[in-house]
Amino acid sequence: MTNSQEPKAILFLDFDGTISSRDAVDAILEAYADPAWLAFEAEWRAGLIGSRDCLRAQMELVRATRTQIDALLDEIGVDEDLLALLELSAAHYIPTHIVSDGFDYCIRRILATANKRIAPLLRSGRVCAAHLEGRGHLWSTEFPFFHQTCGHGCATCKPAVMRLLNKTNAQAIFVGDGLSDRYAVESADLVFAKNGLSSYCTEHSIAHTPYENLGDVAAYLHDWLTARRFLREETLFRVSA
Ligand SMILES: [Mg+2]
Ligand SMILES: [Zn+2]
Known part of the structure; x- marks a missing residue:
């Protein structure tokens, strides 16, 4: 590999529901928050508040010890093909980052607790997410990416983080599953979408490749990378298909 300093692509993975088998924030809220969290969720879904204000308000409603939160998180698994996808990106020198509207604590x-071979493969990438801090029964939030709120009101602004991490303007691949990915897909060259994100992309005529699990993404990327097919050609094909 003569050109490994300039990766031809960069991979951005959503975490909750994409890597994890269920949304960790929803799991915490369902188990330990005052039911008023649902009102904030509805406001966010309706586009009335951003995810930053939503998460901050929701986490203030949580009463749980660290032991309780940890036990809950330890019940959440990851997509069984995450390892295969990470091995593929490593083999092709594709920098891989997690961009999440959830919390660093849950992701880590x-x-x-997942497969021991996963952590070393993610070591060179960043985990961009909001910060969660527990004190007794109370949990507070901080938003290190970025301190100022973006125009969308994101907890972690995925398109802004993606631009920041993609210094060489490589082809940006994004994999996601939900409404928190709606701004990210507009900044990606190749989008893999499932569940709510797939519906959103269809409704808004955003070219995307549907997938069910990360094994599908790995198989598609393997063909894409080894065949050296041109992204533009594929995007046009999918839009017109
Ligand atoms: Mg998600
Ligand atoms: Zn944003």
Whole structure:
């Protein structure tokens, strides 16, 4: 490989529901928050508030010890083909980052209890997410990416983080599953979408490749990378199909 400094692509993975088998934030809220969290969720879904204000308000309604939160997170698994996808991106020198509207604490805990071979493969990538801090029964939030709120009101602004991490303007691949990915797909060259995100892309005529699990993504990317097919050609094909 003569050109490994300039990756031809960069991979961005959503975490909750894409890597993890269920949304960790929803699991915490369902188990330990005052039911008023649902009102904030509805406001966010309706586009009335951004995810930053939503998460901050929701986490203030949580009463749980660290032991309780950890036990809950330890029940959440990851997509069984995550390892295959990470091995593929490593073999092709594709930098791989997690961009999440959820919390660093949950991501690190869930990944640490998953397959031991996963963590080393993610070591060169970043985990961009909001920060969660527990004190007794109370949990507070911080938003290190970025301190100022973006125009969407994101907890972690995925398109802004993607631009920041993609210094060489490589082809940006994004894999996601839900409404928190709606801004990210507009900044990606190749989009893999399932569930709510797939519906959103269809409704808004955003070219995307549907998938069911990360094994589908790995298989598609393997063909894409080894055949050296041109992205533009494929995007046009999917739009006109
Ligand atoms: Mg998600
Ligand atoms: Zn944003």
